[in-house]
Amino acid sequence: MIKPTNILSNHPKIEKGKALIEIRDVQKSFGDNHVLRGFNLDLYEKENLVIVGKSGSGKSVLIKCFVRLVEMDSGSVKVLGKEISELGQKELDELRTEVGFLFQGSALYDSMTVRENLEFPLRRHPDKLRGEKVEDLVIEALESVGLAHAIDLMPAELSGGMKRRIALARTIILRPKIILYDEPTSGLDPITSKEIIQLILDIQQKYNTASLIITHDMDCARVISNRMVILRDGINYAEGTYAELVQLKDPKVQAFFK
Amino acid sequence: MIKILTQSTQFKEIKDFFEEIGQISLFTTRFFREAVNPPVEWKELFRQCYIIGNQSLFLVTVTGFIMGLVLTLQVRPTMLEFGAESYMPSMVGISIIREIGPMITALICAGKIGSSMGAELGSMKVTEQIDAMEVSGTNPFKYLVVTRVLACTLMLPLLVIAADTVGLLGSFFIEYTKGAVTPVLFFNKVFMTIEFGDLLPSTIKSFFFGLVIGIVGCYKGYTSKKGTAGVGTAANSAVVVASLMVFLVDLIAVLAADIFYDL
Ligand SMILES: Nc1ncnc2c1ncn2[C@@H]1O[C@H](COP(=O)(O)OP(=O)(O)O)[C@@H](O)[C@H]1O
Ligand SMILES: [Mg+2]
Numbered sequence: 001m002i003k004p005t006n007i008l009s010n011h012p013k014i015e016k017g018k019a020l021i022e023i024r025d026v027q028k029s030f031g032d033n034h035v036l037r038g039f040n041l042d043l044y045e046k047e048n049l050v051i052v053g054k055s056g057s058g059k060s061v062l063i064k065c066f067v068r069l070v071e072m073d074s075g076s077v078k079v080l081g082k083e084i085s086e087l088g089q090k091e092l093d094e095l096r097t098e099v100g101f102l103f104q105g106s107a108l109y110d111s112m113t114v115r116e117n118l119e120f121p122l123r124r125h126p127d128k129l130r131g132e133k134v135e136d137l138v139i140e141a142l143e144s145v146g147l148a149h150a151i152d153l154m155p156a157e158l159s160g161g162m163k164r165r166i167a168l169a170r171t172i173i174l175r176p177k178i179i180l181y182d183e184p185t186s187g188l189d190p191i192t193s194k195e196i197i198q199l200i201l202d203i204q205q206k207y208n209t210a211s212l213i214i215t216h217d218m219d220c221a222r223v224i225s226n227r228m229v230i231l232r233d234g235i236n237y238a239e240g241t242y243a244e245l246v247q248l249k250d251p252k253v254q255a256f257f258k
Numbered sequence: 259m260i261k262i263l264t265q266s267t268q269f270k271e272i273k274d275f276f277e278e279i280g281q282i283s284l285f286t287t288r289f290f291r292e293a294v295n296p297p298v299e300w301k302e303l304f305r306q307c308y309i310i311g312n313q314s315l316f317l318v319t320v321t322g323f324i325m326g327l328v329l330t331l332q333v334r335p336t337m338l339e340f341g342a343e344s345y346m347p348s349m350v351g352i353s354i355i356r357e358i359g360p361m362i363t364a365l366i367c368a369g370k371i372g373s374s375m376g377a378e379l380g381s382m383k384v385t386e387q388i389d390a391m392e393v394s395g396t397n398p399f400k401y402l403v404v405t406r407v408l409a410c411t412l413m414l415p416l417l418v419i420a421a422d423t424v425g426l427l428g429s430f431f432i433e434y435t436k437g438a439v440t441p442v443l444f445f446n447k448v449f450m451t452i453e454f455g456d457l458l459p460s461t462i463k464s465f466f467f468g469l470v471i472g473i474v475g476c477y478k479g480y481t482s483k484k485g486t487a488g489v490g491t492a493a494n495s496a497v498v499v500a501s502l503m504v505f506l507v508d509l510i511a512v513l514a515a516d517i518f519y520d521l
Contacts, residue, residue, distance in 0.1 A: 064389075067393050069393060093395035093396075094395065096392075096393050096394070096395045097395045099393070101390070101393045107385055107387050108387070111378075120391075121396070124394065170394075
């Protein structure tokens with residue numbers, strides 16, 4: 001059960017720990033469309049960093065650069081101390097298991113059951129079993145998102161909110177140190193959105209991950225963020241806590257809070 | 259002048275066509291490179307073989323049977339006229355095994371398998387399932403494309419054998435009802451005429467049919483454009499291009515066999 005008081009409170013500004021992702025001067029264009037024009041950012045341990053931006057501003061392209069789903073044109077991205085553009089395929093795959101990615105549309109494999117969806121990453125990375133059985137880890141991950149009963153369903157039989165939860169379970173099953181969320185509440189009704197937000201906070205508490213959350217849902221940003229960044233014109237346009245950004249007089253920043 | 263030329267839509271179409279050929283060649287090269295690179299995704303490979311067989315066996319056998327019936331009905335009167343009725347089994351056997359069986363099977367599979375691969379991989383692409391595989395540290399090309407193309411290449415010859423068999427049965431059915439030929443006589447004649455030289459080229463050809471159908475279907479799906487329209491386009495053009503390629507491969511195979519036997 002979600003208590004309203006719990007979800008309405010802002011999170012305190014946290015102390016900056018070690019930087020897990022360091023992004024320097026990232027540029028990316030598609031033809032004449034200059035999507036990222038020199039983006040800089042750090043993601044610190046244990047923080048919830050929210051990136052807001054209008055749709056089409058390049059948020060998805062940006063986080064896809066972090067795991068090399070999109071190759072950047074220039075700049076540097078260091079994840080857990082490794083420059084990702086210099087990694088070979090094997091090292092890259094290893095690094096990718098440390099970084100969870102929750103896709104906008106959940107991206108569950110629709111030819112597989114929920115169980116097979118969760119087993120898929122585990123079977124390919126037996127070293128991530130930590131001496132436990134696949135079955136136990138699957139059940140544990142499903143319990144973390146409150147959907148242990150859905151284990152034998154197909155994705156087509158799940159509601160949007162359930163799909164998002166299963167996708168989150170599939171993301172945490174490899175125990176990533178960082179989780180990237182691409183619009184975790186998009187396409188969900190307000191109540192389900194709140195449940196997902198609460199779940200993201202719970203997961204972070206439980207597994208001690210750093211989270212980078214992309215959204216254009218300002219309610220989500222307010223509730224979840226320790227720190228916020230506004231992506232505009234392809235750069236890190238403004239940065240601070242929600243409370244700090246709300247007070248900025250800049251009209252381009254203000255536009256987000258209206 | 260050059261400017262007008264480069265701006266015309268025909269020029270663009272021609273350019274796109276050659277670009278596509280280049281892309282498909284790269285895709286094919288990648289397929290061979292990743293296919294020989296262990297490990298093999300056995301489980302997915304067998305699953306795909308099963309799906310392909312399951313999807314097309316019924317269609318292939320029904321059309322094969324009908325072709326056997328039709329071919330025999332059409333040819334019979336002419337053969338009777340020349341008093342060559344006894345050559346019927348040999349003639350029909352040769353045409354089914356050399357050409358009609360493989361061709362019918364390949365065209366049916368281009369439609370059925372090509373479109374379903376295009377649509378399935380296309381929708382996996384637009385819903386970011388392929389990206390999800392990639393970030394979970396799995397090679398999606400190997401898991402999705404290599405298994406499907408291999409399965410298609412392996413299954414096509416088997417489906418061709420099924421089509422040939424029922425095609426001959428269809429032909430026998432007409433011969434039996436119209437000419438009262440016994441099964442033993444009919445199939446004896448068929449197998450006496452058919453030589454290794456007929457079977458080998460058509461089997462090799464069938465492997466290539468499977469390969470091009472798999473490659474084209476996967477290429478179209480795997481590289482499909484974003485959006486739901488992209489999935490439809492992928493499925494549709496997979497069928498068109500795969501069918502065209504089947505004819506092309508057939509022509510090349512026949513020419514090659516011809517040259518080979520002349521030597
Ligand atoms: N693969 C691609 N090819 C061409 N343009 C792309 C591609 N991916 C994204 N874009 C363009 O980049 C811009 C940013 O896209 P995206 O990051 O998805 O926006 P959002 O902030 O809504 O997530 C858009 O203008 C989009 O058209
Ligand atoms: Mg997006």
